[in-house]
Amino acid sequence: xxxxxxxxxxxxxxxxxxxxxxxxxxxxxxxxxxxxxxxxxxxxxxxxxxxxxxxxxxxxxxxxxxxxxxxxxxxxxxxxxxxxxxxxxxxxxxxxxxxxxxxxxxxxxxxxxxxxxxxxxxxxxxxxxxxxxxxxxxxxxxxxxxxxxxxxxxxxxxxxxxxxxxxxxxxxxxxxxxxxxxxxxxxxxxxxxxxxxxxxxxxxxxxxxxxxxxxxxxxxxxxxxxxxxxxxxxxxxxxxxxxxxxxxxxxxxxxxxxxxxxxxxxxxxxxxxxxxxxxxxxxxxxxxxxxxxxxxxxxxxxxxxxxxxxxxxxxxxxxxxxxxxxxxxxxxxxxxxxxxxxxxxxxxxxxxxxxxxxxxxxxxxxxxxxxxxxxxxxxxxxxxxxxxxxxxxxxxxxxxxxxxxxxxxxxxxxxxxxxxxxxxxxxxxxxxxxxxxxxxxxxxxxxxxxxxxxxxxxxxxxxxxxxxxxxxxxxxxxxxxxxxxxxxxxxxxxxxxxxxxxxxxxxxxxxxxxxxxxxxxxxxxxxxxxxxxxxxxxxxxxxxxxxxxxxxxxxxxxxxxxxxxxxxxxxxxxxxxxxxxxxxxxxxxxxxxxxxxxxxxxxxxxxxxxxxxxxxxxxxxxxxxxxxxxxxxxxxxxxxxxxxxxxxxxxxxxxxxxxxxxxxxxxxxxxxxxxxxxxxxxxxxxxxxxxxxxxxxxxxxxxxxxxxxxxxxxxxxxxxxxxxxxxxxxxxxxxxxxxxxxxxxxxx
Ligand SMILES: *[C@@H]1O[C@H](CO)[C@@H](O)[C@H](O)[C@H]1NC(C)=O
Ligand SMILES: *[C@@H]1O[C@H](CO)[C@@H](O)[C@H](O)[C@H]1NC(C)=O
Ligand SMILES: *[C@@H]1O[C@H](CO)[C@@H](O)[C@H](O)[C@H]1NC(C)=O
Ligand SMILES: *[C@@H]1O[C@H](CO)[C@@H](O)[C@H](O)[C@H]1NC(C)=O
Ligand SMILES: *[C@@H]1O[C@H](CO)[C@@H](O)[C@H](O)[C@H]1NC(C)=O
Ligand SMILES: *[C@@H]1O[C@H](CO)[C@@H](O)[C@H](O)[C@H]1NC(C)=O
Ligand SMILES: *[C@@H]1O[C@H](CO)[C@@H](O)[C@H](O)[C@H]1NC(C)=O
Ligand SMILES: *[C@@H]1O[C@H](CO)[C@@H](O)[C@H](O)[C@H]1NC(C)=O
Numbered sequence: 001x002x003x004x005x006x007x008x009x010x011x012x013x014x015x016x017x018x019x020x021x022x023x024x025x026x027x028x029x030x031x032x033x034x035x036x037x038x039x040x041x042x043x044x045x046x047x048x049x050x051x052x053x054x055x056x057x058x059x060x061x062x063x064x065x066x067x068x069x070x071x072x073x074x075x076x077x078x079x080x081x082x083x084x085x086x087x088x089x090x091x092x093x094x095x096x097x098x099x100x101x102x103x104x105x106x107x108x109x110x111x112x113x114x115x116x117x118x119x120x121x122x123x124x125x126x127x128x129x130x131x132x133x134x135x136x137x138x139x140x141x142x143x144x145x146x147x148x149x150x151x152x153x154x155x156x157x158x159x160x161x162x163x164x165x166x167x168x169x170x171x172x173x174x175x176x177x178x179x180x181x182x183x184x185x186x187x188x189x190x191x192x193x194x195x196x197x198x199x200x201x202x203x204x205x206x207x208x209x210x211x212x213x214x215x216x217x218x219x220x221x222x223x224x225x226x227x228x229x230x231x232x233x234x235x236x237x238x239x240x241x242x243x244x245x246x247x248x249x250x251x252x253x254x255x256x257x258x259x260x261x262x263x264x265x266x267x268x269x270x271x272x273x274x275x276x277x278x279x280x281x282x283x284x285x286x287x288x289x290x291x292x293x294x295x296x297x298x299x300x301x302x303x304x305x306x307x308x309x310x311x312x313x314x315x316x317x318x319x320x321x322x323x324x325x326x327x328x329x330x331x332x333x334x335x336x337x338x339x340x341x342x343x344x345x346x347x348x349x350x351x352x353x354x355x356x357x358x359x360x361x362x363x364x365x366x367x368x369x370x371x372x373x374x375x376x377x378x379x380x381x382x383x384x385x386x387x388x389x390x391x392x393x394x395x396x397x398x399x400x401x402x403x404x405x406x407x408x409x410x411x412x413x414x415x416x417x418x419x420x421x422x423x424x425x426x427x428x429x430x431x432x433x434x435x436x437x438x439x440x441x442x443x444x445x446x447x448x449x450x451x452x453x454x455x456x457x458x459x460x461x462x463x464x465x466x467x468x469x470x471x472x473x474x475x476x477x478x479x480x481x482x483x484x485x486x487x488x489x490x491x492x493x494x495x496x497x498x499x500x501x502x503x504x505x506x507x508x509x510x511x512x513x514x515x516x517x518x519x520x521x522x523x524x525x526x527x528x529x530x531x532x533x534x535x536x537x538x539x540x541x542x543x544x545x546x547x548x549x550x551x552x553x554x555x556x557x558x559x560x561x562x563x564x565x566x567x568x569x570x571x572x573x574x575x576x577x578x579x580x581x582x583x584x585x586x587x588x589x590x591x592x593x594x595x596x597x598x599x600x601x602x603x604x605x606x607x608x609x610x611x612x613x614x615x616x617x618x619x620x621x622x623x624x625x626x627x628x629x630x631x632x633x634x635x636x637x638x639x640x641x642x643x644x645x646x647x648x649x650x651x652x653x654x655x656x657x658x659x660x661x662x663x664x665x666x667x668x669x670x671x672x673x674x675x676x677x678x679x680x681x682x683x684x685x686x687x688x689x690x691x692x693x694x695x696x697x698x699x700x701x702x703x704x705x706x707x708x709x710x711x712x713x714x715x716x717x718x719x720x721x722x723x724x725x726x727x728x729x730x731x732x733x734x735x736x737x738x739x740x741x742x743x744x745x746x747x748x
Contacts, residue, residue: 032075032109033094034259036289036296037083037102038630050077053085056100060093076263080270081300086259104630107291109258140603144551146233149175151198152546153273155239155264155280156539168195171233180237180271199237201267203260234550237273239264242280256280258293265297269304274553276301277546279311279539281323284494288326289628295326299630302328303616307553307561309546311538312501313488317585319593321488325500327646328619330549330565333487333595334507334541338480338577341436341509341534343444343471345426345454348464353453355426355444356434357471358509358534362442366465367423368402371458375399375420389413389427394420403466405454409434411521414443424468426454431485431585435536436509438520438528444468480577483594484508485585487538490593491724491743495626496654497643499743502565503572504582504595507541509534548602555606556670562614562647563670567605569649570612570738572598574728591726592741597650609671609736612649622646650740651709655722655747659713666706667731667738669698677731677738684725684744688712691729713746722747 035056044052050071057070075086086109089097098106141147148171173195180199182190193200241264242256261280268276278294288295298308310324312333324331343357348366373387375398381390389406393416400421406413409427414437417425424442428451436445446454458464484507492500519526545568552564559567574595576582581589582599617634624636625643644653644663653661669675677696683689690710698705709729727742 031089032086032257032259033089033097033106034086034109034262034293035084035097035106036104036262037085038104039300039633040081040083041633046079049079049083050074053077056085056097056103057087059100060089060096076259078262078266080266081304082262082266082269082297084262086262105290107258109260140551140606141232143606144554147547147550147554148172148233148235150275150550150553151175151178151235151237151271151273152275152277152550153199153237153239153268153271154543154546155241155261155268155276155278168197171195174198174235177272178235178237180267180273196236197238198235199271201237201239201264203239203241203263234547237268237271239268258291261293262297265293265301269301269306273306275546275549276306276308277543278308278324278329279537279542281311281313283315284323284325284492286494287626287628288494289623289626289630292326294324294329298326298329299616299619302561302619305561307549307564309542309549311542314486314537314539316483316487316489316594317485319489320491320493322490322492322500322593323488325492325494325498327495327498327622327648328561328614330503330545330568331501331596332507332538332542332545333501333504334484334536334538335481335487335504335582335595335599336433336484336508337506337510339509340434340474341471342474344469345444345446345450345466346469347454347457347466348461349457351453351457352469353446353450355446355450355468356436357439357444357468358436359439359441359443359471361424361444361468361470363470364423364467366467369426369454369458369464369466370398370402370404371455372404372406372417374458375402375404389416389425391416391419394422396420403468405451405458407451409445411437411439411523414439414441415525417441417443426466426468428454432587433482433485433508433585435484435486436534438526438534440521440526442468444471479580479583481506481582481599482508482576483582483584483590484536486536487541487594490596491654492652495643496745497652498646498648499592499596499650499652499741501594502569502596502650503545503598503600505541505544505600507538507544508536510536510540545600548600548605551602552605559611560613560615562618563611563668566611566613566649567608568600569597570610570740571604571608571736572596572600572739574598574741592650592743593724597739597741607671607736608738609669609675609733610667610677610731610738611670612647612665612740613668614647618647650742652743653711654724654743654745656711656713656744657747660710662708662710664706664708666704667696669701669703669705671698671701671733671736673700674698675733677733677736679729679731681729682727684727684742686714686725687727687744688714689727689729689742696731711742711744 054070057073061070073087077085094106097103178198182193182199183201184190241260285291301308309330309332312331313321313323315321341356341358343355343361345353345355371387372389375395376393377395380393387407389408391412402422403424404417404422405426407428409429413427414425418441427443427445429445429447432447434445490500492498519528549564552567574582582595584590584594620630620634622643623630624640629636647666675698679691679694681689681691692708696705722745724743724745729740731738
């Protein structure tokens with residue numbers, strides 16, 4: 001984090017105005033901090049709340065600081081639902097405030113910490129239509145009146161109002177319950193709101209901490225077409241919390257601050273959204289409540305029965321990368337759909353090697369084929385970078401007029417081949433899933449097998465030649481869905497006793513509405529303007545789930561947020577379209593740390609049979625297990641249940657000590673009167689699972705039954721210390737199958 005004094009002067013005028021009190025009179029490093037005070041205690045006017053927030057500041061800044069200067073140091077005052085504020089503070093002031101009565105936590109609002117969950121790979125293929133895996137979708141949509149009464153709040157990097165996704169033709173007037181506004185913004189005016197896009201708010205106050213806005217006139221963001229595709233009549237309200245920054249290492253060059261996000265939550269809850277779709281995140285912290293704005297904001301939302309869906313993050317396939325892991329949100333991973341953009345490579349000997357691209361390619365004659373490692377400028381590569389087509393490594397003389405094979409599949413490799421005068425690039429991908437990128441020059445991507453075939457061909461053929469065959473879209477690949485390699489994985493580092501992610505949904509090579517304010521690659525070399533783009537990321541899978549949540553809320557308005565999550569999770573599948581286990585991007589069977597309970601199945605989620613419900617109080621009780629006490633109105637009991645006892649639709653027990661552990665679950669009948677559910681169990685290897693009772697009889701709807709799950713460690717599992725072992729159990733009445741994954745690990 002840079003010293004903020006210099007940066008402040010780069011900022012917009014009003015910020016400089018509001019901060020002048022500090023910048024001039026102190027040399028201490030000041031930053032924006034969030035002071036979180038939990039819930040509002042009793043009824044107060046907005047003015048009283050702000051006074052209350054200022055009183056904290058006044059007491060640390062001393063009586064010599066005028067009231068006006070104290071007020072000016074406030075960045076945000078959260079007044080509606082969340083109690084707290086953000087302010088410019090010195091480290092000493094932070095220490096003082098942390099110790100004050102009523103303060104739950106104080107944390108730094110770092111703009112570089114929270115990033116949108118998009119990845120840098122898309123394409124523009126407006127001729128391809130969007131696809132959906134949803135079966136019986138039309139019927140489900142009809143039953144849910146196409147989601148017309150449901151308002152989904154999207155917390156994201158923005159909105160492009162001209163996009164046809166926001167066409168409101170034939171839509172009914174905005175629901176009366178809506179309290180939100182359509183805020184004027186740069187390049188956005190209130191007339192852009194309509195019956196589809198019913199609200200827009202912008203948050204740009206939190207930038208004091210060091211974020212520079214690259215081009216504030218280009219709103220830059222985009223809204224996900226899929227959110228509307230899944231539930232066409234759902235209403236959208238956009239809370240733009242992320243803004244472009246010049247730092248290119250950030251996904252999409254956008255960043256968002258904690259204090260802006262909390263302000264957006266505070267507004268969205270008061271505005272009356274029913275669902276929040278959040279495609280942002282930061283690396284998980286050690287606890288839910290010290291620094292995680294999304295965890296804090298969403299607990300307040302869940303208390304008001306708003307369902308919060310969050311993207312799991314794009315930091316896979318590395319383990320322990322899953323973000324947004326609080327047990328009150330729905331955490332969504334990403335997987336492929338049954339479509340590939342095929343563009344094979346034809347070799348001089350007639351052989352065809354599989355390749356994929358969405359870059360338009362014209363049919364050409366065969367050209368000489370070279371391996372990048374053989375046409376490099378001497379001294380520009382080391383043994384581990386040879387053949388990678390890094391910028392500036394290829395020799396123009398050796399590359400001109402040739403097809404170049406690179407051992408690397410990023411956009412830079414393709415651009416390097418273009419720079420050196422190559423006619424086409426073939427890029428080697430280490431996974432068996434290819435994330436398509438809208439390359440600027442003829443380029444196709446092949447798998448590891450293909451790369452090896454091509455290398456052998458180049459080695460053994462005297463005059464190797466190749467050409468790229470123009471692409472076409474193939475629907476119906478029978479391995480779908482496959483987990484996306486970037487989809488962030490468990491275990492949950494905040495609390496491994498809550499299994500995350502929860503589910504997976506389409507988020508790989510998805511067609512989405514695209515802002516005309518930015519090119520598909522979003523790099524200076526790219527001047528293309530497109531309406532649709534191919535996108536990948538958990539930021540794409542999350543809106544798919546949000547759309548389905550809107551339908552579920554429409555059909556079951558009385559369901560709690562936990563009930564909605566349970567319905568989605570227990571009805572999901574761990575099998576692909578041909579009934580084989582869902583695989584990951586290197587061809588192994590995927591596990592619950594990749595897909596959670598499995599791939600969602602919307603039409604089954606409508607009628608799940610049983611649900612695992614949980615209330616706000618259950619979450620407060622769960623927080624007791626994390627040594628967190630959120631407000632003075634709720635005190636933790638003497639004997640706190642373990643985290644694994646939260647009534648969650650999946651079961652995780654981490655670092656089990658001893659050889660036996662029992663947890664309790666409660667299910668509620670939402671299927672039919674007079675139904676009997678029978679148990680089936682697949683024990684995790686190394687453990688036995690004993691569930692009592694083995695059948696559950698419900699005479700009425702709404703009836704609840706509890707059961708105990710006992711995990712018994714086998715002697716052999718001592719060898720697998722700290723390693724997770726997976727299994728599942730199901731309850732079935734012959735019509736519904738209510739499935740829960742199990743993940744267990746043992747310590748010594
Ligand atoms: C739609 O509603 C009808 C009547 O309640 C029901 O029979 C049908 O199963 C529902 N379809 C879906 C996909 O939920
Ligand atoms: C808002 O949009 C309308 C219609 O596009 C336009 O006529 C008007 O000038 C715009 N106002 C501002 C302040 O940009
Ligand atoms: C900023 O955005 C405006 C309007 O979209 C555009 O004309 C201009 O070129 C952009 N400037 C930079 C530096 O990207
Ligand atoms: C696929 O799963 C295997 C076995 O769990 C694991 O070793 C591998 O890293 C996974 N690959 C990806 C891309 O996630
Ligand atoms: C290549 O090796 C060098 C020296 O061992 C190392 O510093 C560098 O990070 C490696 N680069 C890649 C891309 O692995
Ligand atoms: C909670 O506090 C107890 C006692 O100080 C400690 O043993 C336990 O590890 C803490 N739990 C968590 C999740 O921090
Ligand atoms: C359930 O069983 C009870 C007792 O046998 C019976 O009176 C009732 O009609 C049944 N309800 C339904 C919906 O079948
Ligand atoms: C579950 O275990 C608890 C504690 O041992 C016990 O009180 C309860 O009766 C058990 N419930 C069932 C359904 O067996």
